Amino acid sequence: MPDLASPFLDIRNITKSFGVVKALLDVSISVTKGEIHTVLGENGAGKSTLMKILTGEFAPDTGYFELEGQRLRATSPAAAHAMGIHMVHQELAVFENMTVAENIFPYHNFKKAGCIDYHRLFQEAREKLGLFGLKTIAPEAPMASISLAGQQMVEILRCIVAEPKVIILDEPTSGLNDHEADMLLEILRHLKATGLTILYISHRFKEIMAISDRISILRDGRFVTTLANDGSVSENDLINNMVGRDLSRSLYQIKTTGNAKSGAPLLQVRGLAKARALNDSSLDLNPGEILGVFGLEGSGTSKLSRMMYGLETSDAGKVIVKGRHISPLTPRRMVAEGVMYLNNNRKVAGLLPELPVTDNFSLPVLQKFSRFLGFLDLPRLGNLATNFVKAFAIALPSLATKPANLSGGNQQKVMLSICLVPEPEILIVNEPTRGIDVGAKTEIHRFLLDIASRGVGIVMFSSELPELMSLADRIQIMRNNSIVGEVKAGDYTEQAIMRYAAVGSDNLAV
Amino acid sequence: MLAKLFRKNESIALGLCLILVVVLTFASGVFWTQSNLNSLQASISPTAIMAFGMMILLICGYFDLSIGSIMLLVGILAGRLSQLGLNTPSIIVLVLLAGLAVGCLNGFLVAILKINALIATIGVQYIGYGLAMTMWDKEMQHRKFPANFIALGEDRFFGLYYMTWIMLALLLVFTFFLRYTAAGRRLYFVGGNREAARLIGFNDRRIVFLCYACTGLLAAVAGVLAVARIQSPTQYLGGGIHMTCMIACVIGGGSFAGGRGIALGAFLGVSFMSLLTNMFNLLEMNTQLQNVVVGVTLVAVIVIDGYVTLKKMRAMGKI
Numbered sequence: 001m002p003d004l005a006s007p008f009l010d011i012r013n014i015t016k017s018f019g020v021v022k023a024l025l026d027v028s029i030s031v032t033k034g035e036i037h038t039v040l041g042e043n044g045a046g047k048s049t050l051m052k053i054l055t056g057e058f059a060p061d062t063g064y065f066e067l068e069g070q071r072l073r074a075t076s077p078a079a080a081h082a083m084g085i086h087m088v089h090q091e092l093a094v095f096e097n098m099t100v101a102e103n104i105f106p107y108h109n110f111k112k113a114g115c116i117d118y119h120r121l122f123q124e125a126r127e128k129l130g131l132f133g134l135k136t137i138a139p140e141a142p143m144a145s146i147s148l149a150g151q152q153m154v155e156i157l158r159c160i161v162a163e164p165k166v167i168i169l170d171e172p173t174s175g176l177n178d179h180e181a182d183m184l185l186e187i188l189r190h191l192k193a194t195g196l197t198i199l200y201i202s203h204r205f206k207e208i209m210a211i212s213d214r215i216s217i218l219r220d221g222r223f224v225t226t227l228a229n230d231g232s233v234s235e236n237d238l239i240n241n242m243v244g245r246d247l248s249r250s251l252y253q254i255k256t257t258g259n260a261k262s263g264a265p266l267l268q269v270r271g272l273a274k275a276r277a278l279n280d281s282s283l284d285l286n287p288g289e290i291l292g293v294f295g296l297e298g299s300g301t302s303k304l305s306r307m308m309y310g311l312e313t314s315d316a317g318k319v320i321v322k323g324r325h326i327s328p329l330t331p332r333r334m335v336a337e338g339v340m341y342l343n344n345n346r347k348v349a350g351l352l353p354e355l356p357v358t359d360n361f362s363l364p365v366l367q368k369f370s371r372f373l374g375f376l377d378l379p380r381l382g383n384l385a386t387n388f389v390k391a392f393a394i395a396l397p398s399l400a401t402k403p404a405n406l407s408g409g410n411q412q413k414v415m416l417s418i419c420l421v422p423e424p425e426i427l428i429v430n431e432p433t434r435g436i437d438v439g440a441k442t443e444i445h446r447f448l449l450d451i452a453s454r455g456v457g458i459v460m461f462s463s464e465l466p467e468l469m470s471l472a473d474r475i476q477i478m479r480n481n482s483i484v485g486e487v488k489a490g491d492y493t494e495q496a497i498m499r500y501a502a503v504g505s506d507n508l509a510v
Numbered sequence: 511m512l513a514k515l516f517r518k519n520e521s522i523a524l525g526l527c528l529i530l531v532v533v534l535t536f537a538s539g540v541f542w543t544q545s546n547l548n549s550l551q552a553s554i555s556p557t558a559i560m561a562f563g564m565m566i567l568l569i570c571g572y573f574d575l576s577i578g579s580i581m582l583l584v585g586i587l588a589g590r591l592s593q594l595g596l597n598t599p600s601i602i603v604l605v606l607l608a609g610l611a612v613g614c615l616n617g618f619l620v621a622i623l624k625i626n627a628l629i630a631t632i633g634v635q636y637i638g639y640g641l642a643m644t645m646w647d648k649e650m651q652h653r654k655f656p657a658n659f660i661a662l663g664e665d666r667f668f669g670l671y672y673m674t675w676i677m678l679a680l681l682l683v684f685t686f687f688l689r690y691t692a693a694g695r696r697l698y699f700v701g702g703n704r705e706a707a708r709l710i711g712f713n714d715r716r717i718v719f720l721c722y723a724c725t726g727l728l729a730a731v732a733g734v735l736a737v738a739r740i741q742s743p744t745q746y747l748g749g750g751i752h753m754t755c756m757i758a759c760v761i762g763g764g765s766f767a768g769g770r771g772i773a774l775g776a777f778l779g780v781s782f783m784s785l786l787t788n789m790f791n792l793l794e795m796n797t798q799l800q801n802v803v804v805g806v807t808l809v810a811v812i813v814i815d816g817y818v819t820l821k822k823m824r825a826m827g828k829i
Binding site: 055076077078081087089092093094095096097098102106107108111114115116158 | 702
């Protein structure tokens with residue numbers, strides 16, 4: 001039984017901001033030795049920022065953490081390793097070009113006469129693999145040749161052989177099937193029995209209930225509570241703590257009636273599917289409707305958004321725009337059919353940060369404004385940009401300003417208005433307000449409502465539940481790569497939606 | 511056993527070399543003569559020494575376009591120093607230090623300042639070339655190096671040139687380093703997944719910096735051996751050799767994506783390139799066709815490799 005009296009890993013009053021966004025606000029959590037401690041929260045609740053602070057990737061703005069009374073010496077993964085904190089990342093940090101054995105022992109401590117002793121290396125690796133019941137994996141095999149689950153196990157093994165004091169697992173079961181996940185949980189129990197302290201991040205409630213000693217919940221960057229998983233806690237308690245915002249006083253007005261215009265659906269997605277990424281997903285969008293899609297991390301929302309726009313290939317299914325089956329499904333075809341897509345990461349794809357705003361605006365309509373011999377009608381393009389900047393109240397020093405020099409909120413507004421330049425009938429928006437301040441957020445919300453009122457259909461992917469509840473006419477919820485339910489405006493409660501996202505049903509008696 | 515050999519990336523270059531040797535043996539009467547073997551050695555050895563440097567950079571996921579101009583700089587600097595009357599050991603030490611310094615400059619630009627390797631090493635290529643040519647005067651090519659300097663390029667030991675022995679020694683050193691030392695293995699980790707390597711605590715900047723420094727030093731060694739062989743500096747030294755080295759490394763199993771390649775592969779790739787030149791010379795074929803053959807081989811190797819990798823990934827359901 002873990003000793004609950006003395007804090008082993010003590011996280012004290014940690015605050016961390018990224019620009020205007022407060023990722024963590026005065027978070028304190030105490031973890032005791034030898035427990036499995038789950039950190040739970042919605043996307044953007046601050047879990048990954050907190051873990052990155054523990055592993056020395058970020059320095060906190062204020063606050064600190066101590067492991068057995070020791071503080072981190074420098075902000076570096078190496079310093080955290082020296083302290084005994086290791087992390088298994090969700091995006092696997094494996095080396096596919098190396099053997100399994102070298103992935104387990106990258107530091108090469110087995111030497112004979114100054115040379116790497118491969119015989120011993122393979123033998124030790126075989127032993128460790130055997131200990132975890134992974135006898136089918138050969139230590140000499142190239143890492144690229146083993147399954148995703150195997151790679152996950154190997155990465156965990158690499159952390160274990162370093163004899164850490166604390167190991168952090170970020171969604172370790174996200175790529176695994178049920179059997180593999182069960183095997184992993186068994187291994188974690190075994191590790192716990194040896195006295196290892198485990199910080200566990202997952203969105204799979206069944207797993208969390210099965211394995212955690214205690215569960216700490218974060219919401220919007222703040223610490224909510226730590227619950228002891230001693231049988232008195234139900235999945236509902238967790239969900240209520242994850243959401244439980246006081247929405248009556250928030251800036252969001254919860255939508256109570258849908259605004260969809262009747263008529264033929266604008267967009268129909270039918271049976272979109274891809275192995276290990278998306279299961280048979282369908283949705284309908286009506287003119288003037290905002291359809292929200294919500295899901296926790298790894299639930300498949302981003303896959304769905306990309307596949308329905310042709311940014312990723314799917315194995316099966318079709319997309320129908322205004323009654324026309326789009327085949328082949330490519331972004332180019334979608335644009336031609338009046339569909340635009342707002343990417344979720346403005347830094348990676350969305351703006352040309354080093355070109356003037358005018359040029360950014362002209363991107364989707366270069367063809368339309370091409371004149372004789374392909375010369376561009378620059379004066380008209382300038383007018384176009386001016387009109388949009390005015391219409392959306394984008395604060396710009398001049399049209400020649402580069403987006404790189406704008407605030408996140410203004411960048412987002414520019415990006416959204418660029419999507420509107422070709423006058424689309426359908427808009428797919430992905431996290432339209434990520435990482436921007438409250439003022440810009442409300443303005444963007446107003447944009448979206450305004451566009452919808454003019455008959456444009458919007459599919460809105462967002463991990464911010466209050467935002468969806470204030471804008472969407474319907475919310476479809478995804479879990480485990482499937483759409484598991486739908487809630488209509490008027491029936492919105494955070495609990496109901498989160499229950500779908502977390503356990504896949506809105507049944508109260510879980 | 512044979513199947514395992516075939517899967518190795520180096521086997522393509524080995525096969526190509528064997529084919530060329532067989533063709534040359536039958537098609538040319540002079541291939542196995544001493545003078546032809548001498549010129550083959552003189553062509554392979556300095557290039558292979560530089561290719562070892564290129565290979566360790568490729569393993570880390572980087573490359574260096576400045577090695578040819580380092581070679582030239584070293585050759586002409588050696589000529590200047592010899593004009594000044596320095597003795598052979600001093601000349602060698604100084605020019606090797608110069609090569610090391612240029613290598614460190616590359617390392618600083620790429621690993622520390624994080625400038626794109628293409629830009630940084632092209633910049634250094636021009637700097638090196640410009641510096642070399644400011645030191646150059648026509649007189650130089652008529653002034654021979656001291657006899658004990660020239661010996662490095664001329665003298666033999668058990669039938670092979672000194673430079674060949676040096677190259678073979680370096681081949682062994684790098685083979686050992688890359689296979690049996692933790693420091694050598696780290697290059698593969700960095701090249702395989704730089705982000706992950708950083709996360710497990712490897713100092714990727716230091717590793718890449720040291721690889722560039724080492725490559726500069728190797729280019730200087732090659733430069734010394736090459737000018738010793740020619741007996742006097744020439745302004746044509748090292749022209750295009752960076753491309754030869756990169757192509758040789760890729761044919762020999764290296765990859766621009768990083769994370770793979772061994773020293774033997776660099777040696778085999780260079781041998782292929784030299785044997786090919788040799789074949790075109792001995793058989794009096796149109797030398798312009800040689801470039802076509804090199805280009806086709808390079809592209810074919812990459813296409814075959816990409817196809818095999820793609821097939822493997824498909825079979826595993828990863829794409």
